[in-house]
Amino acid sequence: MNLLNCKDCLKEISSYLDGEMEPDLKRHLEEHLSLCHHCQVVFDSARKTIELYCDGRLFPLPLEVRDRLHRALRRRWEEKAS
Numbered sequence: 001m002n003l004l005n006c007k008d009c010l011k012e013i014s015s016y017l018d019g020e021m022e023p024d025l026k027r028h029l030e031e032h033l034s035l036c037h038h039c040q041v042v043f044d045s046a047r048k049t050i051e052l053y054c055d056g057r058l059f060p061l062p063l064e065v066r067d068r069l070h071r072a073l074r075r076r077w078e079e080k081a082s
């Protein structure tokens with residue numbers, strides 16, 4: 001069940017990356033990202049941008065959030081590769 005369309009999804013990505021998102025909404029976003037390649041690509045580039053900031057220590061993203069993102073993305077990639 002996917003309750004988000006692409007527009008909603010992209011709008012929520014920044015909240016997701018900030019770690020400021022309701023658990024239910026987060027679940028829906030993750031579901032959408034698992035199904036929609038377009039949003040996945042956008043999400044991935046957003047994540048990479050944040051990593052650049054993190055490396056420069058300009059933007060202290062919580063480790064838990066980063067870790068969650070990494071695991072989620074890695075899982076998608078593994079599913080895609082298999």
Ligand SMILES: [Zn+2]
Pocket residue numbers: 005006007009032036037038039
């Ligand atoms: Zn989408």
